[in-house]
Amino acid sequence: MKALVNPDLYRPIVRIIDDEETVRNSEAFTLRVVGLETACYATAEEFLEKDDLRYPGCIILDVRMPGMSGPELQQEINKRGIDLPIIFLSAHGNIGLAVDTLKRGAKDFYEKPVEPEKLRETAARLVEENLQARRKQYETQRLHAQYEALTNRERMILKLVAQNLSNKVIADQLQIQEHTVKIHRGNACHKLNIRTALEVHQFLTRIGELD
Structure with missing residues (x-):
C-alpha cells in the first residue's frame, strides 16, 4: 500500500x-x-x-x-x-x-x-x-499499520475469530491450549480496540485482509 x-x-x-x-x-x-x-x-x-x-x-x-x-x-x-x-x-x-x-x-x-x-x-x-x-x-492505512504491529500468532487467531469460531475450535486447529488462544485474542483485540467477532470481521474486511 x-x-x-x-x-x-x-x-x-x-x-x-x-x-x-x-x-x-x-x-x-x-x-x-x-x-x-x-x-x-x-x-x-x-x-x-x-x-x-x-x-x-x-x-x-x-x-x-x-x-x-x-x-x-x-x-x-x-x-x-x-x-x-x-x-x-x-x-x-x-x-x-x-x-x-x-x-x-x-x-x-x-x-x-x-x-x-x-x-x-x-x-x-x-x-x-x-x-x-x-x-x-489514510484511516485504512492507519488501521492496517496497527494490524501489522500484531504478532503473527495474534493475526492468525484474529482471522479465525473473524470466521466466528470458538476459542476451543481455534485451539484445536492450531494445536495449542484454549487458554493460550484467549490470551492472544484478548491482547489483539485490546491493541485494535475491538471486542466482538463481528467487529474483528469488520476490521479485517476494511483493511483488505478478508475477502
Missing part, C-alpha cells in the same frame, strides 16, 4: 493547467472568490515537475496545449496513479474526445467559456470528494 500522509494537514488546491495566461488568471479568480486555493501551470510538463501531490484537490485541464496535450497528461496521471479528479475544458467542442476522456476517468468536460458558477460548483464538489477519499485511505 502506497504511503499516504494525513490529508487534513494540507489545504486543498485546485490545479489549473492551461497555456493561456488570461484563462488561468480568470479561472483562478473565479475560484478564489469562493475560497478555493489555486495553483496555475502553463504546461502539463510544468505540472508534473512542480506540483506537490500531497495536497488534495482537483485539476482543471485544457485540452490543447503546446507539448503534452490535456488527454496525454490524463493518461500520464492515470499511469502514475495520481488520484486528483480532472475537469476538462476545451474551446473546440468534440463529443468523441469528451467521451474518451470521461471513459478514462475524467469527471466533467466543459466547453470554453464555462459559466463561473458551474466551474465553482464542480471544482468544490470534486475537491471535497478527493479530500474524503484520501481521509478514508
